[in-house]
Amino acid sequence: MARLDEIDIAARVNPPSVSKVREQLLDYMAQTDMSAQEVAERTGYARSTLHFFIRGDYGRVAANDSHLRAALFEMMQRNPVRVSARSQGRLFQTESYRRIKKYFDAAVECGEVCLLYGPPGTQKSFVLEHLVAECNRKKQNGAIYVYASSDMPPLALLKRIGRQAGCGFKTQYTEGMLTRLLVHFSATEKSPAVIVDEAHHLHIHELELLRELHDRSGCGLVLAGSHNLYENFLRGRAQLEQWLSRIDHKDPLPGLSxxxxxxxxxxxxxxxxxxxxxxxxxxxxxxxxxxxxxxxxxxxxxxxxxxxxxxxxxxxxxxxxxxxxxxx
Structure with a gap:
C-alpha cells in the first residue's frame, strides 16, 4: 500500500516516462556524485528499490512505478544542479540580485535569518533558484530550496525540507519529523540554510517550526515572498514575538532602475x-x-x-x- 507522502507527491507531480526519469536520474547522480543510497534517503525508498529502478527491473518488485517516478522527479526538480526551464536565461546583476545574494550568503555561511519581500518581477524566485543550483553544482550542500504551497500543513513543510536534506521521512507526526531533521542536521558538519519561497503562504504554526529548527540546529533561514510577508509577521506580533527578535535582515526588494x-x-x-x-x-x-x-x-x-x-x-x-x- 502506498504511503501518504507517496500519494501526496504523485498528486502534485506529473513526471516524464520511466525511461526519461531513469536517464535524468543517472545524469543527476553523475553530476552530483550521489550514490543510490543517498538518492534513496532523499526520497524515502530502500536502496535495493533504487537499484531495481536503475537497472530497469522495477517491474519485478512492483506493478506500478508512478509513485517512485514522481518522488525521484520531484527530488531532482527541487534540488537542481541546473536551473529549471522556468528560470533559464540571463541572470542580470541588478540591485535586487546583489541584495538577494548578500542575504543568501549570510544564511549559508553564518546561519542568519533573512526576510526578502517584494512585488512580482523583482527576481526573488529566479535568483534563489540560480544560487541554490550553484551550491549544488559545487557540491557544497549549503542550501535547501523549499516551495511553500498555499495552505500547506506543517508536516508537509517539514517533509519537503527533509526530502531535500536527504533525511528519512516515514513518520506521520510533525514532532517526529522535526526530531528527524534535528538529528540529521546535527550529524552534518554544518547545517544547510533553508530557503523558503512563497513564504507568505506560511501560517504561525509553520513559522514556529522553522524558528525551532533554526534555534536548535543553527541553520540559516531565507524567507522570500510577496511584500505582505513582513506585514504577516507584524499582524501576528503577539504570537511571533520570538520570531521577530531573530530576524537579522528584512529587506523590501526594489524594481529595476x-x-x-x-x-x-x-x-x-x-x-x-x-x-x-x-x-x-x-x-x-x-x-x-x-x-x-x-x-x-x-x-x-x-x-x-x-x-x-x-x-x-x-x-x-x-x-x-x-x-x-x-x-x-
Missing amino acids: EREVYEIAASELGNGQPAKLSEKQLSTLVRACRVEDVFAHGADGRPAIVKYISVRRLVKVLAQHKMKGPAA
Whole structure:
C-alpha cells in the first residue's frame, strides 16, 4: 500500500516516462556524485528499490512505478544542479540580485535569518533558484530550496525540507519529523540554510517550526515572498514575538532602475556589443515595463498607488523586440 507522502507527491507531480526519469536520474547522480543510497534517503525508498529502478527491473518488485517516478522527479526538480526551464536565461546583476545574494550568503555561511519581500518581477524566485543550483553544482550542500504551497500543513513543510536534506521521512507526526531533521542536521558538519519561497503562504504554526529548527540546529533561514510577508509577521506580533527578535535582515526588494533598464537592454540588443539607445527608446522601454503594485500600502497603512519596473516584463519586451528584428 502506498504511503501518504507517496500519494501526496504523485498528486502534485506529473513526471516524464520511466525511461526519461531513469536517464535524468543517472545524469543527476553523475553530476552530483550521489550514490543510490543517498538518492534513496532523499526520497524515502530502500536502496535495493533504487537499484531495481536503475537497472530497469522495477517491474519485478512492483506493478506500478508512478509513485517512485514522481518522488525521484520531484527530488531532482527541487534540488537542481541546473536551473529549471522556468528560470533559464540571463541572470542580470541588478540591485535586487546583489541584495538577494548578500542575504543568501549570510544564511549559508553564518546561519542568519533573512526576510526578502517584494512585488512580482523583482527576481526573488529566479535568483534563489540560480544560487541554490550553484551550491549544488559545487557540491557544497549549503542550501535547501523549499516551495511553500498555499495552505500547506506543517508536516508537509517539514517533509519537503527533509526530502531535500536527504533525511528519512516515514513518520506521520510533525514532532517526529522535526526530531528527524534535528538529528540529521546535527550529524552534518554544518547545517544547510533553508530557503523558503512563497513564504507568505506560511501560517504561525509553520513559522514556529522553522524558528525551532533554526534555534536548535543553527541553520540559516531565507524567507522570500510577496511584500505582505513582513506585514504577516507584524499582524501576528503577539504570537511571533520570538520570531521577530531573530530576524537579522528584512529587506523590501526594489524594481529595476532606469539605469539598469538601459544597461540590460543595451547588452541584450547589441549582438555581443553594447547597443546605443536613444532617450526616446529608453523611455519607451521604461513605460512598457512599468507596472502597478496593486497590493502596495503607504506609511499610513492605506492602499497607495506605487509603480515599479519589472525585470520579468523587461525580459519579455526585449524578447519580442528581438523577434521583430532590428527594424522594429
